[in-house]
Amino acid sequence: MKTDKDILKDGVVSNFIQKTPSLDFTDLVMDKVKASTETKIVVAPLVSKKAWLVSLVIGGLIVLSSFGIEVQNVEMTSWSKIGFQLPQLSDFEVTLKLMIVVLSVFLSMTIVDVIYRKFKQHQFEY
Amino acid sequence: MIDENKIIQRVQSGDVRAFSELVDRHKNMVYSLVLRMVRSEEDAEEVAQDSFVKAYKTIKQFKGKSKFSTWLYRITYFTAINHLRKNKMLVARIDMSSFQANDKTALDNLNSEDQKKYIQKALEYLKPIERTLITLRYLDEFSTQEIEKITGLTKSNIKVSLMRIRKKMFGIINKMLANELGTIIKDY
Numbered sequence: 001m002k003t004d005k006d007i008l009k010d011g012v013v014s015n016f017i018q019k020t021p022s023l024d025f026t027d028l029v030m031d032k033v034k035a036s037t038e039t040k041i042v043v044a045p046l047v048s049k050k051a052w053l054v055s056l057v058i059g060g061l062i063v064l065s066s067f068g069i070e071v072q073n074v075e076m077t078s079w080s081k082i083g084f085q086l087p088q089l090s091d092f093e094v095t096l097k098l099m100i101v102v103l104s105v106f107l108s109m110t111i112v113d114v115i116y117r118k119f120k121q122h123q124f125e126y
Numbered sequence: 127m128i129d130e131n132k133i134i135q136r137v138q139s140g141d142v143r144a145f146s147e148l149v150d151r152h153k154n155m156v157y158s159l160v161l162r163m164v165r166s167e168e169d170a171e172e173v174a175q176d177s178f179v180k181a182y183k184t185i186k187q188f189k190g191k192s193k194f195s196t197w198l199y200r201i202t203y204f205t206a207i208n209h210l211r212k213n214k215m216l217v218a219r220i221d222m223s224s225f226q227a228n229d230k231t232a233l234d235n236l237n238s239e240d241q242k243k244y245i246q247k248a249l250e251y252l253k254p255i256e257r258t259l260i261t262l263r264y265l266d267e268f269s270t271q272e273i274e275k276i277t278g279l280t281k282s283n284i285k286v287s288l289m290r291i292r293k294k295m296f297g298i299i300n301k302m303l304a305n306e307l308g309t310i311i312k313d314y
Contacts, residue, residue, distance in 0.1 A: 007234070008245060008295065012245060016261065019167070021154070021157040025157070029149050029178045032179045
């Protein structure tokens, strides 16, 4: 004879797996799975926007200040002889060198950042 | 039939297509489990799909310490709970204070079909978590240990909850039968 527990069990599990999902269920899941794998991975940059801004300001200030100092040191004669004549580039040797150094630093920062992002992106791919 | 562990290894090593085999094997159980929790076929389909997507995304974390199905049903269970919580559907449909918990039912007096009908109706009045718990317990596939893993509840918690759910169901069924009897008497 069946106990109340057995009756309850029969009733609870009856009809449990009678309803099945739609016929294209697997395809729909796989579409979602593929879409989730194709999602572009966004890697945070190594050098933040704020850091870039600070570096640009510092770099700019260094170049500008050296230029300002050198302008004062250039002989006034070469400026005043003819009004349109610009000073020689060689007069700003330090400024040019500093500009190259600053630009090299920016270039290095960009390259390191690009390599870092590529590496990180590759790490997430599977 | 290909060994499930081999399919899992293939998926873990990046074979996306192999995952469809896992979906095919478990979709009916996952769907049924979700349907029992959310009660709407449309929602059940969506939640079941999301459960599989979550399983795919975290399959690398599956170390084989439990059965794959147990691991998958745990993801399914919590995905369904999140869905219910988001839609504020975690509570029972009715105020349970009108039903008196009972140890016994008058189910014995009914034929087998009616018994099933009333039990199914009583299930509707339970909270989704209670409905799932009693279903998992009565499905022969799951041991108490597996139910612990799926639901995150302790063994004693499951035992106490099941006892309470059974009494609640008997109470609901008795009330339903009493109401119907009252209606029949009135009609006479």
